[in-house]
Amino acid sequence: MTATQSRPTATPNSQAAPVKLEGVTKRFGKTTAVQSANLEVEPGTLVTLLGPSGCGKTTILRMIAGLETITEGKLSIDHEDVTQLSAAQRDVTMVFQSYALFPHLSVLENVAYGLRVARRPDAAEEALKLVGLSGYASRAPSQLSGGQQQRVALARALVMKPKVLLFDEPLSNLDAKLRRQMRNEIRAIQQNLGITAVYVTHDQAEALAISDVVVVMSAGRIEQIGTPEDLYRRPANAFVADFIGEANLLRATYDGQQLGFGHVTLPYTQPGAPTGEVRVLVRPESISFSDTGLAGRITSGAYLGAMTEYTIDTEAGDVLIAPPSESTILPNGSDVHLDFRSNGLYILPA
């Protein structure tokens, strides 16, 4: 083994395959965990399933893996119907939340586990090199740190050259700093290899950072599918708006030209938006203090270092804003006026 610490440049994966769910439903007894989900994952993209716990995102992942049977509907991977195939028959591997490293096997043996039949020992060492753990082959998993363990789990999944790589909340056991580092690495490896990946998380920041496409789920249903920016800027409904990032949902009136918040009106057009009484999403960073504009009174303020977070009671509802911190913090009860950037507004669909 020639140990070079530079990572090998991965060749684009010709195996990258699309995944398609058509009306997939999963019921456990009487409870429905997933209700007729439709989803297409483009080859070579990383799609994240995002939602609060119990929303069915892990169930979808496990159905793709073959670890749960599908009650109704059809699942195809690489244009092949795999609904009836068992997990072992599918060309899919998974990185588990608990890592699921075999405690009785060494690091290298863990990674080579799936290769036993194929007899390609070099591949395991390559995979270890890919995740930057070449020196650790003979260690026991328990001798590694959390981040290293997760890398082993990743290498073990990658080494199979799967058509689809699944991640089940892989970073939830790591600390914040390591999490950011690992997610960047996962994204880099995924993009280098051009592999199709489905990623489950409940952390919206992680989802936005890592994904090509994010699927937001709630109570067994898919709420919205879109790019991170889509979701942030143009959420399909209040749930998505609220779940992704900080959101102010304000009452307003809209007549196609003007958007009215109480006594203040702004010129605004949004093709296809409903008119009349509407709800408008305004992200905190699109709001600033000004001399004119929507009047309100500060009900709470919190110093967060780089910025200060205020909650302001206005005619259109409570507004959360987070301007850069200044030397003085405005006291509660201060009367302020708010200005909205018009490209930071979005009228939610009816």
Place this chain on the structure above:
Amino acid sequence: MQRFLTLTLFATAATAGAQGNLTFVCGAQADWCQVVANAYKKETGGEAKFLRLSAGESLARLRAEKANPGFDVLFGGTGDVHEAGTKEKLLTYYKPKAWNELYPALRKQVKDAYIPLYTGALGFAVNDTVLKKRNLAAPADWPDLGDPRYKGLVAMPNPNTSGTAYTMITTLVQIYGEDGAFDLLKKIHNNVPRNGYTRPGSGAAFLAARGEVAVGVTFMHDAVAQNVRGFPVRAVAPRAGTGTEIGGVSLVTDGPNGAVGKQFIDFVLKPETQKLAETVESFQIQSNSKTPVAAASPKLDKIKLIDYDFAKWGDSATRARIISRWTKEVFPLPRR
């Protein structure tokens, strides 16, 4: 792997068909059966394989195997088993060549139900060391066993497993009447310690020999055998009279090796074969009148014997009723 197992597991050598080979149930002491089997092999060249089972077990086994018997001969065991087996057609009567040499009294008593193999009288195995320590006299008669003085000091076999115990109960019934006998048995029960009902007929003699109890109800030849082995026990005959057993040998109905069973029965009734018993401390009186009586054997002419009605008490329904009565009325009784 599978083939290997196949060969080792399934290729059980079938003894059937080979000349002179047979299998028998050993209802007597195993080492007696062993010397008989050895002698049989020496004389005929045939292999006689046996399995030692107690009286109750052998009957249950023959019954369970009725559709496809695995044994040819039932050798030894108290008469009631042979009677019951013959009645149920598990055993078939065969008149052996030596029939006329057998003691006429035995022949008369068993009628044509089975072939007498040996006989012996019931009695007590008494451990004088234990008695002396407690200043007790040796029991002389059946009612003494129910005397509270002997509390915890009496052992007897369990009639559910032992033909000896059944012989004891029916002897008492024949002397004292059925209700009188069961009253006495209940009193005796009070004197029997918790481990005092033994499985084999010789078990009570064994407990007496070891000094766990002072008196064990047993066939007197078993008491003698313990004495010969060096234990401080002697055989005592009850004054009021005692029953006898006539151990038998019978042919199993439709045994696997057919006529070889008869040949074996004729062989075991020869004086030369019967003589072997005393070499392994089996001191029963052998059934062939030409067999010399062992010096240590209890002499039946010195003992008061009752006229034991084998036909009546060997009946399996009676047997089941008596034993079931004991099991339900005496055995579960709490001791005072």
Place this chain on the structure above:
Amino acid sequence: MQPALLLWPLLGLLAFCVLPWAREGRAFLAGGPSGLSLLETLPVLWVPLIALIATLGLSFLGRAARAPPTLIAALAGFLVTAFFIVFRNEPADLGALITALALLSVTGMALSDTGMIKADRFIASSTLWVGLFLILFVMFPLYKVLRGAFGETGFSLEAFRSVLTSPAFFVLENETTARSEATLALIATVVGGVAGLGLSLWRRRPVWATVRNTVLAALGVGIFAAMYFGFGSLRNSVLLSVSVAAVCTALALGFALLGTRSRASFGPYLFVPLALAGYAIGSLASSTPQTAGLGILFKAAGVLAAVGLAWWLTRRRITASKLLGVFSLLPIITPPFVIGFALIFLLGRQGLITKDILGLDTDALLGPLGVGIAQTLAFTPIAYLVLVGVVKSLNGTLEEAAVTLGASRWHVLKTVIWPLVRPGLANAFLLTIIESLTDFGNPFVMGGSFLATEVYFAVEFNPAEASVYGTVLLALSVSAILAQQAWLGRTSFTTITGKPAAGMVTPLPPVLERVLLFVFMVWVLFVGAVYGSMFFGALVKLWGFDNTFTTEHILNLSVGSLGVFFNTLKIAAISSLPVLVLSVVIAYLITRQKFFGRGFIELGSLLSFAVPGTVIGIGYILALNSGFAYMTGTMLILIVAFIFRNMPVGIRSAVANLRQIDPALEEASTTLRAGSLTTLWRVVMPLIRPALISALIFAFVRAMTAISQIIFLISPDHKVVTSEVLSMVERGQLGDAAALSALLVFTLAVVIALMTWGVGRMGGSQAGVSV
């Protein structure tokens, strides 16, 4: 296309064409006609033949095209073969059996391929296999024997009535005592009811709960009182099994904790046991005529050497864990009679402990109490085997977590260890309670009236009664199983996850450690005495009577018993491997797979264990003495009896171990494209190694020391050591019996050591294979 698809049809064809289908007598492969040669006279056999050829041909097609026709062909072939075997009712030979099994396997694989059942091929076929085996070797024999309870023609209350009203079964009122037991029980019932009512009212429970609690409390206390005051085999069995199981489980837990967590030196506790052993050896050495005068010298030398050894061990600071493995397992490797007779020798009226040491003249320690002591000795190791695996696999980080949260050692024990070992405890308790209920050997030797011995007594005179007793025992065992499941509920206890952790286990609280060490010392003393007296018995002329040293008993062994001994060894060895495999597979099926019939397999696999061996033995004779499965008088019937009798313990211990393993590990293996078989072999088996060792040891030991289930199955060609020992004991040849038992114990010890080492290496070699 996998080789398995080709293999089974090919194997079936081979069995059909080459192997014999029918037997003349007992012997297998004795040259009967093959399926091919039967075709002319029995055209129905074309069905399996065509099915085999068809499935072979179909296996070259793709999955979707292949699966449905394969399923139809294989199922039809299997059903025809099975019906042919069963209804022809003549001894079937391997040809027919392998053909049927091959078709069954193909059916299972096809079921999996069609997606009709959501399991892979291995799981599908092994489920069918296991189901077939359970029906054939558990359900069918049990049905045969229990049918007697319901009469030959139909349900008959008479047999039930006569048994259940018999005083041998249960009687509350003892007319010979002054007090009235029935009244006492009634009073207890009322007291229980009032207490239940009072408590419910005090806690302000709703009406329904109050009524329920009152009734339950009244019944519970009432039943307990009736059992306590009453008489009969039911009462004896219930009281005995509950108390034995409680004591065994407690002892086993204590020993398991000591073994994993004790750091204190055990040396100081060894002075007394070793000194006694030294004294005994000294007196044995001075018992020959040549050395008679040197008695004091020998004994003093023995005691001195022993004290020296104890002092040295104290200096070395050896912990109890070194001795635990040996002493907590030793009693398991002894046939019941040996413990029984050793106890008579130690605790009887002439007993070494009762008479010579304590100066008592009593037989109180024999009888039911003696049965209890003997069973405690015999079954604590079983509980230990179950618990040691559980305690060893406790995750240290959990305890560390508790300690860092400020928990004391006691608190850790109570809040962390206890809840985690609870499933193990429940399993151990369940096993021992059933063992005790169905134990036959100990009550048989020690005396007393228990359900399991009543079964045996009834078999001869009234088979219907035996069946009733069997049914009652079965009902008791099944209630125990149900109660266990109710207690454990659906809680899950996962301590082995794929997230590796290496925490340190917390030491025991010092007080508890000292108490446990003392208890263990008494145990060592007692076990030592039992074994000592056995070896003593083998080396003296007349055990307990003429204690002169002799080698005659050992020399006697070679005369006849050695053949039987090796035969038993062979049977035990052959039967323990299938037990291991079946235990793992069945435990895996019932804990990890969801499929139709899982409950059937779970209960069915326990049934053979839940009835006394005698009942199962009779069932085997009744079921397998004629007809297609004719196999009495062969070694095979003994092996089969052992496999299905000893399997439940393996299953329970594997289940307890499996429940502690995070299913994600197996899922990880599956997503890495390993089939169930590979997952079992490479992930599950290495992880539940402690359970495997215990299953293997248990199966082997039980096969060597069992008596009840095979007392009716042994044949002159295939005798076993225990029946040999028993018949020696009956003949009064205690010395020979002791020598044979000593040989047995010694061999078992060696075999266990080898097995532990071998299974240990199994995992080791996995780790050693570098890729």
